[in-house]
Amino acid sequence: MVHKDPEKGKEYRRKWQREHRENMRMANKKYRQTHKDKIKEYIEKNKKRINKYKRLWRAKKRKENPELFRKKLNDWRAKNIERIRRQNLIYHKAHPEIRRRANLKHRHKYRMIVLVHYGGNPPKCACCGESEIKFLTIDHINNDGAKQWREKGFNPRLRSSYIADYLITNNFPEGFQVLCYNCNCGKAKNNGVCPHKQQKI
Numbered sequence: 001m002v003h004k005d006p007e008k009g010k011e012y013r014r015k016w017q018r019e020h021r022e023n024m025r026m027a028n029k030k031y032r033q034t035h036k037d038k039i040k041e042y043i044e045k046n047k048k049r050i051n052k053y054k055r056l057w058r059a060k061k062r063k064e065n066p067e068l069f070r071k072k073l074n075d076w077r078a079k080n081i082e083r084i085r086r087q088n089l090i091y092h093k094a095h096p097e098i099r100r101r102a103n104l105k106h107r108h109k110y111r112m113i114v115l116v117h118y119g120g121n122p123p124k125c126a127c128c129g130e131s132e133i134k135f136l137t138i139d140h141i142n143n144d145g146a147k148q149w150r151e152k153g154f155n156p157r158l159r160s161s162y163i164a165d166y167l168i169t170n171n172f173p174e175g176f177q178v179l180c181y182n183c184n185c186g187k188a189k190n191n192g193v194c195p196h197k198q199q200k201i
């Protein structure tokens with residue numbers, strides 16, 4: 001129906017859309033299901049344009065309500081975690097250099113979180129007070145680190161790269177402290193007591 005008054009025409013179309021929304025949705029859904037190949041082809045052909053609109057749409061939504069946006073994103077991630085992992089794997093295989101750098105950054109960040117938690121801010125060796133980050137390690141207070149790691153199914157030789165991840169995901173369990181390499185090795189070679197401590201006695 002063509003209306004002489006454009007405002008009225010707009011109103012009419014809006015009303016029609018409202019009334020037929022469910023029907024339209026069903027029809028669209030049916031079309032998508034029966035024309036999967038065609039849609040795929042269309043998306044492939046117009047990838048750049050579609051991605052551009054997607055980006056703009058997301059930016060708009062993020063600006064409108066950042067909290068809701070973040071929540072939805074997190075929900076989506078939780079739901080699609082397997083898919084994300086698969087895609088990441090493919091991407092990382094194709095870009096090993098980017099992966100290596102991201103790993104390093106990630107590890108440094110996690111290491112710092114763990115060192116600050118167990119060793120104070122800024123972190124220090126619990127024995128001698130060494131504060132150079134590169135000298136610091138996470139120490140199992142009871143000296144049963146290797147055994148504990150084996151029980152958890154980790155290779156104890158790899159523990160330095162896993163320990164930060166492990167401690168964070170397990171909500172900072174007790175029984176760990178920050179020591180420098182010197183005190184750590186000294187303790188290991190001296191039946192669990194750092195030679196520094198022995199001198200004091």
Ligand SMILES: [Zn+2]
Nearest residue numbers: 125128180183
């Ligand atoms: Zn020390």
Ligand SMILES: [Zn+2]
Nearest residue numbers: 127183194196
């Ligand atoms: Zn010491």
